[in-house]
Amino acid sequence: MLVIQEFIDATAHRGNMTPSRLFGMWYHPLYTDGIHPEARFPRDRYQLLLDRFQASGMNQAMHITRPQPIAKALLLLAHDRDYVDRFLAGDLTDKEEKRIGLTPWTPAMIERTLVLMGGAVEATEHAVHTGGFSGNMAGGTHHAHRDFGSGYCVFNDLAVCALHAVENLGVKRVAILDLDVHQGDGTATILAHEPRVCTVSVHCQTNFPFRKARSDHDLPLPPDADDATFLETVNKALNICLDFNPDLLLFQAGVDGLAADALGKLSVSREGMKTRNQMVFDAARHHQIPTVIFMGGGYAKPIERSLDAFYDLFTDAAQWNQSGARSNSI
Numbered sequence: 001m002l003v004i005q006e007f008i009d010a011t012a013h014r015g016n017m018t019p020s021r022l023f024g025m026w027y028h029p030l031y032t033d034g035i036h037p038e039a040r041f042p043r044d045r046y047q048l049l050l051d052r053f054q055a056s057g058m059n060q061a062m063h064i065t066r067p068q069p070i071a072k073a074l075l076l077l078a079h080d081r082d083y084v085d086r087f088l089a090g091d092l093t094d095k096e097e098k099r100i101g102l103t104p105w106t107p108a109m110i111e112r113t114l115v116l117m118g119g120a121v122e123a124t125e126h127a128v129h130t131g132g133f134s135g136n137m138a139g140g141t142h143h144a145h146r147d148f149g150s151g152y153c154v155f156n157d158l159a160v161c162a163l164h165a166v167e168n169l170g171v172k173r174v175a176i177l178d179l180d181v182h183q184g185d186g187t188a189t190i191l192a193h194e195p196r197v198c199t200v201s202v203h204c205q206t207n208f209p210f211r212k213a214r215s216d217h218d219l220p221l222p223p224d225a226d227d228a229t230f231l232e233t234v235n236k237a238l239n240i241c242l243d244f245n246p247d248l249l250l251f252q253a254g255v256d257g258l259a260a261d262a263l264g265k266l267s268v269s270r271e272g273m274k275t276r277n278q279m280v281f282d283a284a285r286h287h288q289i290p291t292v293i294f295m296g297g298g299y300a301k302p303i304e305r306s307l308d309a310f311y312d313l314f315t316d317a318a319q320w321n322q323s324g325a326r327s328n329s330i
């Protein structure tokens with residue numbers, strides 16, 4: 001913890017630091033407030049995580065931006081027009097809304113979804129322009145398919161950002177590394193025939209979605225996999241990404257592989273999750289690959305165990321972005 005405190009102190013005194021050298025993080029109050037208070041989804045996790053950053057001073061190591069709503073044209077890179085139009089008009093059927101979850105549905109879900117997607121796009125543009133790391137404090141909506149949503153996901157931020165990068169940002173090759181405990185099925189189907197994007201998913205083989213899609217590379221784990229098994233598989237997945245020689249990495253960093261997670265089925269420790277993230281950050285720094293962090297799942301009961309892991313994720317990302325150096329003492 002001493003190292004973190006020293007880092008905070010050092011950062012706080014760099015008054016002339018340009019925002020681009022800070023870790024760019026996107027956040028909007030609607031990430032929490034756009035979900036109905038009675039929804040089963042732990043909507044408070046976004047606000048609670050921001051509170052932690054502010055209480056610890058870690059927000060000083062970040063440049064936190066409130067995103068604009070995404071342009072509809074960008075949604076259409078990955079989604080059918082009819083689905084997009086009906087969502088924007090509030091005309092999804094009850095069945096479609098139930099498949100997404102986040103019910104009871106509220107009209108604020110529309111604006112929430114647009115700013116969440118906007119945050120992912122702005123974080124991606126920032127990473128490409130600065131060459132460093134950035135993050136969106138929500139999203140990783142990998143269960144959204146081209147013409148329907150599911151599993152808490154309306155639109156697929158990973159697919160939209162990957163296609164935006166290759167179509168509009170001069171990026172040639174994108175690797176999507178999905179380390180959430182659930183398979184990135186929507187990402188896989190949307191990008192199945194896109195050779196400029198490589199999709200890699202590490203997930204629990206017996207978890208949702210029960211009908212798996214085919215990613216470019218799937219690395220399923222047995223239930224109850226521990227740190228050693230998990231990290232060995234993460235290492236393989238990371239090497240697959242590096243072999244693709246990407247000039248942008250999109251990291252779905254869900255922490256629902258934690259043993260404490262209510263939906264996870266794996267047995268990964270907080271330290272194991274930290275090591276996972278640091279492996280990704282080390283590789284990205286070493287190979288100088290701009291990297292965007294998508295928050296992903298985390299459903300521990302109590303939610304504090306998920307927040308611990310998300311706190312580690314973004315504070316380590318901020319440190320790696322700043323210094324490029326690894327400290328083993330935190």
Ligand SMILES: [Zn+2]
Binds near residue numbers: 298
């Ligand atoms: Zn998940």
